[in-house]
Amino acid sequence: MAPEDPPLTPPPAEPAESSQPVFPESVAGEPPGAPPPEAGRAGSFSVLSARMGRFASWEAALVVALVLVFALGVDSSSYFTSSYNLFTLCTNIGDLALMALPMTLIIMVGEIDLSVASTLALSGETLGYLWSHHWPMGAIFIVVIALGMVLGAINGFLVTKVGLPSLAVTIGTLTLYRGLANVVLGPLTVSNFPSFYTNVGVQNVPGIPFLSYSVAFFIVLAIVTGVVLHRTPFGRSLYAIGLNKEAALHAGIRVQRVKMMLFVLSGVVCALVGMLYTFELSSAGESIGIGFELKVITIVLLGGVSIFGGRGTVLGVALAAFVYAGLHSVLLLSNSFNDNDFQVVSGALLILSVLIPNLPSFAQRGRELMRRRAARASSFAADDPGASSQPPTQGIVT
Amino acid sequence: MSAPAVPPPDGELASPRRLVDVVLRARTFGIIAVLAVLVLVAGLIQSRFVGGGEIRFILSQTSLYALVAVGEAMVILTRNVDLSVGSVVGLSAYVSANMFGTHHGISIVLVFLVGLGVGLACGIVTGAITAVGRVPSLVVTLAMLYIIRGIDTIIVGSGVVLASTEPNSFLNIPQDTLVGIPDLALAVAVVVAIAAYYLNTFRSGRDLYAIGSDPDAARRAGIPIAKRVFTAFVISGALSGVAGVVWAAQYATIESTAANGLELQIIAAVVVGGVAIFGGSGSVVGAALGALLLQTINSALNVIGISSIWTEAISGLLLITAITLDRGIQLRLAAALRKRRVRLGA
Numbered sequence: 001m002a003p004e005d006p007p008l009t010p011p012p013a014e015p016a017e018s019s020q021p022v023f024p025e026s027v028a029g030e031p032p033g034a035p036p037p038e039a040g041r042a043g044s045f046s047v048l049s050a051r052m053g054r055f056a057s058w059e060a061a062l063v064v065a066l067v068l069v070f071a072l073g074v075d076s077s078s079y080f081t082s083s084y085n086l087f088t089l090c091t092n093i094g095d096l097a098l099m100a101l102p103m104t105l106i107i108m109v110g111e112i113d114l115s116v117a118s119t120l121a122l123s124g125e126t127l128g129y130l131w132s133h134h135w136p137m138g139a140i141f142i143v144v145i146a147l148g149m150v151l152g153a154i155n156g157f158l159v160t161k162v163g164l165p166s167l168a169v170t171i172g173t174l175t176l177y178r179g180l181a182n183v184v185l186g187p188l189t190v191s192n193f194p195s196f197y198t199n200v201g202v203q204n205v206p207g208i209p210f211l212s213y214s215v216a217f218f219i220v221l222a223i224v225t226g227v228v229l230h231r232t233p234f235g236r237s238l239y240a241i242g243l244n245k246e247a248a249l250h251a252g253i254r255v256q257r258v259k260m261m262l263f264v265l266s267g268v269v270c271a272l273v274g275m276l277y278t279f280e281l282s283s284a285g286e287s288i289g290i291g292f293e294l295k296v297i298t299i300v301l302l303g304g305v306s307i308f309g310g311r312g313t314v315l316g317v318a319l320a321a322f323v324y325a326g327l328h329s330v331l332l333l334s335n336s337f338n339d340n341d342f343q344v345v346s347g348a349l350l351i352l353s354v355l356i357p358n359l360p361s362f363a364q365r366g367r368e369l370m371r372r373r374a375a376r377a378s379s380f381a382a383d384d385p386g387a388s389s390q391p392p393t394q395g396i397v398t
Numbered sequence: 399m400s401a402p403a404v405p406p407p408d409g410e411l412a413s414p415r416r417l418v419d420v421v422l423r424a425r426t427f428g429i430i431a432v433l434a435v436l437v438l439v440a441g442l443i444q445s446r447f448v449g450g451g452e453i454r455f456i457l458s459q460t461s462l463y464a465l466v467a468v469g470e471a472m473v474i475l476t477r478n479v480d481l482s483v484g485s486v487v488g489l490s491a492y493v494s495a496n497m498f499g500t501h502h503g504i505s506i507v508l509v510f511l512v513g514l515g516v517g518l519a520c521g522i523v524t525g526a527i528t529a530v531g532r533v534p535s536l537v538v539t540l541a542m543l544y545i546i547r548g549i550d551t552i553i554v555g556s557g558v559v560l561a562s563t564e565p566n567s568f569l570n571i572p573q574d575t576l577v578g579i580p581d582l583a584l585a586v587a588v589v590v591a592i593a594a595y596y597l598n599t600f601r602s603g604r605d606l607y608a609i610g611s612d613p614d615a616a617r618r619a620g621i622p623i624a625k626r627v628f629t630a631f632v633i634s635g636a637l638s639g640v641a642g643v644v645w646a647a648q649y650a651t652i653e654s655t656a657a658n659g660l661e662l663q664i665i666a667a668v669v670v671g672g673v674a675i676f677g678g679s680g681s682v683v684g685a686a687l688g689a690l691l692l693q694t695i696n697s698a699l700n701v702i703g704i705s706s707i708w709t710e711a712i713s714g715l716l717l718i719t720a721i722t723l724d725r726g727i728q729l730r731l732a733a734a735l736r737k738r739r740v741r742l743g744a
Contacts, residue, residue, distance in 0.1 A: 112536075164721050167479070167536075168675040171662055172717035179711025186707060290659070294540055307534045340654075343548030350541035354533040361532070 058304035058357075062319035069326035077333045085329065086210035091201065091280065093325035094214020095120075096292065097318070098273045100299045101218075101225045102266035104317050106166075107300055108229075109241040109259055110309030111159060114170040116270045117292035118177035119151050123274030125181045128190035128284025137197070144271050151177060152267020156260040174293065182286065189285035193278075201280030214276060218321075221269075226314035234258075242309025298346055299324050302353050417738070421731050422679070425672045425724070429687045433694060440698040447701045454580055456690075456697050458572045461582035462648065463689035465641040466660070467667045468593050469634030471685035474668055475597075476627050477610045477677030478535035482524055483638045484660030485546035490516040490642025491649075491656045492554055499563040506568050510643050517639015518632065520546055525631030529624040535631075543661065547654075554654035561650035571647040582644060586686070589637070593682040606630060610677025666713060667692050670720040692716070 073080035099116050106113050123144050130140045151173070158169040200213040229235035240248040241255050249255050278284045303320035305312030327345065331337035441448035466483050473480045494513040497504050524542045528535045561569060574581040597603040605626050608616045617623055646652055665675075671688025673680025695716065696709050 158718065158722070162722055162725060164725055165675050168669055168721050169718065171665055171669075172714050172721070174662065174714070175666065175717065176711050176714025179708065179714055182707045182710060294543065297540065298544075301537055307537050340548045340551035343544045343551070347541040347544030347548065350544070351527060351533075351538060354537045355527070355531050358532055 059313060059316045059319060062303070062316060062323060065323050066319055066326065069323055069330060073326060073330040073333065076330060080329065080333055083204075083209040085333070087204055087212055089325050089329045090210060090212035090215040092328065093321050094212050094218055095273050095277050095280070096295050096299060096324075097218045097321035098214065098221060098276075099270055099292065099296045100303075100317050100321060101221055101314070102262065102269045103296050103300050104303070104305055104312065104314060105225070105229065105238060106262050106266055107297075107305050107307065108238045108309055108312060109255075109262060110245065111166040111259060111262075112170060112297070112307075113155060113166065113263065113266050114293045114297075115151070115155060115173040115177055116266060116296055117289040118174045118181060119148060119267055119270035120274040120277060120289045120292060121181040121287070122151065122177045122184065123148060123271040124278035124284050124288050125184040127275050127278050128188075129184050131193060131284075132188075132190045137194075141275070144275055145268055148267040148269070148271025148274075149264050150267070151271070152264040153260070155267070156263030159263065160256040160260050178290075185284065185286070187286065189283055191283035191285075193282055197279045198282035200276060201282060214280070217276070218318075222314055222318050229314055238262075239310050242306075242311070244310075298350050302349060304353070307354070417734065418731065421727060422672070422681075425727070426681065426684050426687065428723075429671065429684065429691055433687070433691055436691075436694055436698055440702055444701045444703075447698065450578065452697065452701065454575065454578075456693055457583040458580040458648075459697075460686075460690045460693040461572075461580065461586040462641050462644045463664065463667055463693060464586050464686040465589060465644065466634075466638050466664050467671070467685040467689045468590055468682045469630075469637035470664050471668045471671070471673045471680060471682045472593065472597070472606060472630045473535070473634045474665075474673050474675060475606045475610045475677050475680060476630050477613060478528065478627060478630070479539060479665070479675075480524065480535065480631060480634045481539040481661045481665075482520065482542035482546055483634065483664055484657045484662075485543050485550065486517055486520045486635055486638035487642040487645055487657035487660055488654070489520070489546050489550040489553075490639040491645040492550060492559060492642075492652045492654065494643045495559040495564060495646035495652045498565060498568065499559065506565075506571075509568070510640060513639045513643035513646075514636055515639070517635045517637065517642065519635075520639070521632040521635015524635060525628040528631060529628040532624075535627075547658070551654040559646070559652040564646070564650060568647055569650055571644070590682055590686045597682060602626060602629070607678055610674075611679070663692065663713070664689075666717045670717055672720075672724065674724070675721070 070080075079085055099120070103113060103116065126147055127140055127144055130143060131137075135143075155166070155170055155173055158164050158173075159166045203213075205211040205213060205216045227235075229238065237248065237253045237258060240251065240253060241258060245255055274289075277289065281288065299321050300312075300317055301307060302324060303312060303317030305317060324346065327349075328342050331342045331345065332339070437448060446452060466487065470480055470483060490513040493516050494509045497509050497512055520542070524535075524539055527533065527542075528538045531538075572580065572582060576584055597606065605616070605621045608619065608621055609623050609626055613623065642657070645657055649656065667689040668680075668685040669675055669688070670691060671680070671684035671686065673685055673688075692713055695712060696706075699709050699712065700706060
């Protein structure tokens with residue numbers, strides 16, 4: 001069935017309408033704003049604009065989901081809105097959300113970084129090692145940030161200069177960095193950090209009772225990332241690279257250099273989060289942050305960023321982070337659910353997040369199949385001189 | 399036979415394919431050479447390493463990894479990836495080993511069938527969502543990794559399968575040998591041979607390579623991509639399911655975290671074994687050898703006396719080295735083929 005369906009030549013009139021009904025909740029808010037200016041263009045552009053419209057409404061869907069999750073939380077337990085619970089929610093998501101920002105940019109250009117959690121671990125362990133060897137904290141900060149740059153640059157070098165696929169490279173560095181992290185401290189645990197630093201894990205930002213430091217950092221960094229991604233030529237060039245690397249190259253974008261910068265950025269952010277996370281736990285020891293890379297990617301993809309690159313927004317990722325955190329909190333508070341159920345739920349959400357955008361194309365494929373079947377029926381009918389008026393009716397019926 | 403009409407099938411002019419074959423075969427021999435050097439060096443340092451016991455242990459350990467790696471290789475060949483294998487192994491290990499406790503005197507064959515069934519079910523779900531839903535397998539299998547592990551944890555609860563509930567005949571499977579070679583290794587060798595034969599000779603097997611090297615061209619050539627990709631995932635699931643039972647026999651005590659993170663080791667083995675991460679090239683024999691190499695390195699480090707905390711770092715380094723070398727070979731090969739084409743044209 002697959003061989004002949006034509007992906008690039010849909011009937012011009014249809015797609016704009018066909019994609020709409022899929023998102024009932026978001027359509028309610030969108031139509032007056034988004035579609036009209038774009039729906040004006042004809043031909044194959046209508047496919048593009050329909051797609052853009054759909055992704056603009058992805059954030060709307062996430063807002064609805066966020067409201068639903070919090071409504072559910074308030075409904076299921078009065079404890080949900082207590083500032084302690086909200087603070088816990090924030091501390092649980094802050095670090096993941098921070099790592100999701102550079103991951104968003106990297107996935108945007110069509111690459112992936114699976115080594116983020118290992119970078120976090122190696123940075124945290126290095127912090128512990130140096131602290132236990134009585135280094136001053138300022139020097140440790142510089143060393144760990146430099147370490148993050150180096151780790152990111154290794155990924156970037158292998159991807160851009162050697163030309164290896166980032167999936168394979170970062171599976172390799174995931175193992176390598178994690179392995180080195182195991183070596184740095186061995187079985188030791190360092191936990192005598194000054195309370196000035198470890199307070200980031202137990203105290204809220206002064207004045208706002210539920211806001212953890214990690215989320216405060218996240219909000220600042222998310223705004224910066226959002227402005228850079230959506231409002232600067234550099235940010236727009238990331239979309240260009242993700243959508244069509246060749247075209248971006250010919251448009252004068254230094255694709256390799258940009259990718260290198262993103263990997264280094266990811267390394268630095270993950271190193272900083274590694275220190276933050278270590279202070280939050282107030283101990284550096286074995287196996288911190290195992291499996292974080294998958295959670296971070298889940299958040300980014302839930303946020304509507306396409307795994308193939310070129311599509312997505314920082315707002316979507318930020319919303320997804322809080323939907324994720326809210327859902328986790330709701331499930332944990334209700335007595336009938338636990339952490340394992342959350343694994344299943346977040347997995348199901350992830351699948352839905354990639355299936356739903358495909359629904360319009362399913363509808364289109366279905367119609368295409370029907371049309372082809374009708375066409376085949378009509379070509380058989382053409383042999384029979386009596387049935388020449390049949391095809392149109394069949395087309396309409398199906 | 400009018401000889402002059404047909405140009406003689408001269409080795410150099412005949413086909414660029416031949417050169418590619420030679421290089422790919424050299425890739426496999428490369429792993430074997432590295433293995434040989436490794437065994438030799440480790441054996442010189444610590445003669446115990448080349449003893450029968452140690453080799454049997456490595457082969458037995460490798461069996462499980464190779465089994466999963468064969469399925470993973472078939473998926474990766476189609477330019478997809480299956481991240482859910484670790485969770486499938488874990489689920490299958492618990493469900494199958496638990497059968498001994500709940501059904502006293504159940505036959506071992508039946509337990510293997512249960513594991514196979516669990517794996518098949520997981521593979522069918524993953525394959526259907528990926529192939530029919532036309533969504534990237536990286537995302538789907540990442541989600542399935544969570545979902546299957548979550549289901550596993552829910553089923554297990556706080557429970558655990560203890561060795562005492564399992565019959566000795568089951569727990570002895572990893573130690574059983576036939577003419578000195580572990581039964582498991584022989585069985586897996588048969589699986590690898592069948593898979594290799596299938597991929598090399600069957601049309602549907604060749605299709606996997608076609609899909610992986612150029613999905614668009616494959617589609618235009620009329621290859622039923624969805625069907626083939628679905629099949630690859632089902633096979634991967636089934637083999638992981640069986641591997642889960644092997645896991646149960648090997649480790650005896652099964653908790654909900656069994657085989658956590660296995661997927662990355664498997665992908666590492668497959669890629670070290672010469673299967674291109676974006677599909678289209680490589681072999682299941684290579685993938686199995688990759689698994690053998692990684693296991694041998696683990697054991698060698700142990701035997702030589704290098705602390706086991708280094709093993710993870712070293713296997714990561716090995717993976718990066720392997721793909722870097724592959725890239726070099728690939729570039730050389732492309733250049734050689736281009737030169738040859740120019741010469742033929744002139």
